[in-house]
Amino acid sequence: MYDFIIIGAGVVGAAIARRLSAYDCKLALIEKEEDVSLGASKANSGIVHGGYAGKYGTLKGQLCIKGNLMFDKLNEELNFGFKRIGGIVLGFSEDDLEILKKQQDNSIKVGQTDIRMLSKEEVYDLEPNLAEGVTCGMYVPSIGITSPYEMTIALVENALDNGLDLFLGHEVKEISCNDHFVVTTNKGSLKGKFIINAAGLGSGLINDMLGNHELTIHPRRGQYVLFGKDQNKLNHVLFQTPTEKGKGVLVTQTVHGNLMIGPDAEDLMDEVSTDTSEERLKNILKLAEKTYDAFNVKRALTTFSGIRAMSHNKDFFIKYVHDHAITVGGIDSPGLTSSPAIADYVLDLILSKHELTLKSDFNPIRNSYYSIPNDQVICLCEQQGQSRIEACLEGPIEIKTTDGVKRRIRAGMGNCQGKRCEAGVRKMIADHHQMDEKDVLKRTERRMPKRVPIEMIRNFNLDYK
Ligand SMILES: Cc1cc2nc3c(=O)[nH]c(=O)nc-3n(C[C@H](O)[C@H](O)[C@H](O)COP(=O)(O)OP(=O)(O)OC[C@H]3O[C@@H](n4cnc5c(N)ncnc54)[C@H](O)[C@@H]3O)c2cc1C
Incomplete structure (x- = not known):
């Protein structure tokens, strides 16, 4: 019988699991x-x-700022990669300046004290490679960049080291409750005294299973184009002032140094898929040129999309939905930022009704795969060696796909997008699990997303340039 069963291994479920793993x-x-x-x-x-x-x-508002301030310590302990490079919200008109001032007021109210308004000259001093046309900016030095999946992996690996049991490939189908919960999945059932629902897009459905019907989830997709590292000539995260016409798009470097442009916002009514579309990506690149027009579409590496789980009232939905169950749903942006603070918030909710004792032997440290000395290079583009890939395969979470290795050590994430190293990685996975190479998959999601062929992006005629 489990004391706590957490449903959903995204960054939120992972942060909660890691926080609770400090307790007996x-x-x-x-x-x-x-x-x-x-x-x-x-x-x-x-x-x-x-x-x-x-x-x-x-x-x-409460959890975003709190979460932001927790990242330095969390990264020191878990080594997932985090850089506090600062960000600028760019303005392009007098109207934008007024909106930025309102944003500054809101930031001060939620407790952010480091914000500074910038003149046009100050913006270009900080970012000499911006496109022409910026008139002002709002500078937020505490903005940072991280790798969201490496962070989630790190949280789960550390929780596993501290006693967590992880059930992958288990889809929750039904929850019943008498004196304890029985969680039925496609692969059998688990008994637990307390449920934490962190199921993202599925959090509304799980909430229904827990007998509460207050949460409705609206899926909202955002698409991106990722470019090579040579395309990044920026120092900060660059937002555009949100207006009635739209939120603008983000232009940023990733924590590993690639240039990334996106996302847009598309409410999904029918099929909920992470496909990408030519028309939307073209529009995203067009909008991005207002911020930065020095990128070369020929250096686009890949496109992808993610789906925000918006709640009915657009706020996070975190509350007791049963004496022994908490739903943590509707965690759209800034849910990644807020995740460590969400975990603390959930812990406080639990401690307000239940007693927990801290473990004497909790180990808060998890080491990065990048700390392993590099040897025989398998991924030439990202310079990742055999020992690091072996370490991923021997890690606490079983990996059976080449993308699983990619998310841990970037093998296949470089300029050739795995064309040269994927076969080598596949062979290592097959050897590790003593399986046939042809049975090693790239990814395992039930429905493969349809991505715009990268050649199409590279041949975009940006005739608005
Ligand atoms: C386009 C986009 C851009 C964003 N940008 C930012 C940003 O820059 N900064 C920021 O702070 N936030 C950002 N966010 C928000 C952030 O990504 C999310 O808030 C966060 O990832 C939510 O984490 P989660 O764990 O709640 O959900 P998820 O990561 O979706 O995890 C939920 C998990 O539950 C599992 N699950 C669902 N149903 C079941 C079931 N029945 N049984 C078992 N498992 C189940 C799913 O498979 C999934 O793995 C962005 C989101 C999107 C989509």
Whole structure:
């Protein structure tokens, strides 16, 4: 019998699992996919946002700023990669300046004190390679960048080291409750005294299973184009001032140095898929040129999309929905930033009704795969060697796909996108599991996303240039 069963191994479920693993309790994390971080936590902007991202008086406002401040310590302990490079919200008109001032007011109210308005000259001093046309900016030094899936993997690996049981490939189908919960999955059932629902897009459905019907989830997709590292000539995360016409798009470097452009916002009414579309990506690149027009479409590497799980009232939905169950749903942006603070918030909710004792032997440290000395290089583009890949395969979460290795050590994420190293990685996975190479898959999601062929992006005629 588990003391806590957490449903959903995205960054939120992972952060909660890691937080609870510091306490004396029997803990399970259930995930329907074959790896952790395959939902929204895989495909997002990776920005550790500032206080402007959550409105004062909302849970988002409260938890975003708190989460932001927790990243340095968390990264020191878990080594997933985090850089506090600062961000600028760019303005292009007098009207934008007024909107930025309102954003600054909101940020101050939620407790963000480091924000500074910038003149046009100050913006170009900080970012000499911006496109022409910027008139002002709002500078937020505490904005950071991280790798969302490496963070999720790190949280789960550390929780496993501290006693967590992880059930991958287990989709929750039904929950019943008498004196304890029985969680039925496609692969059998688990008994637990307390449920934490962190199922992302599925959190509304799980909430229904728990007998509460207050949460409705609206899926909202965002698409991106990722470019080579040579295309990044920027120092900061660059937002555009949100206006009535739209939120603008983000232009940023990733924590590993690639240039990334996106996302847009598309409400999905019918099929909920992470496909990408030519028309939308073209529009995203066009909008991005207002910020930065020095990128070369020929250096686009790949496209991807992620789906935000928006709640009915656009705020995070975190509350008791049963005496022994908490739903943590509707965690759209800035959920990555807020995730460590969400974990603390959930712990406080639990401690308000139940007693827990801290473990004397909790180990907060998890080492990075990049700390392993590099040897015979398998991935030439990203310079990742055999020993590091072996370490991933021997890691605490079983990996059976080449993308699983890619998310841990970037093998296959470089300029050739795995054309040269994928076969080598596949062979190592097959040898490790003593299986046939042809049975090693690239990815395991039930429905493969349809991505715009990269050649199409590279041949985009950006005739608005
Ligand atoms: C386009 C986009 C850009 C974003 N940019 C940012 C950003 O820059 N900064 C920021 O702070 N936030 C950002 N976010 C928000 C952030 O990505 C999310 O808030 C966060 O990833 C949510 O994590 P989660 O764990 O709640 O959900 P998920 O990562 O989706 O995890 C939920 C998990 O539950 C599993 N699950 C669902 N149903 C079941 C079931 N029945 N049984 C078992 N398992 C189940 C799913 O498979 C999934 O793995 C962005 C989101 C998107 C989509």
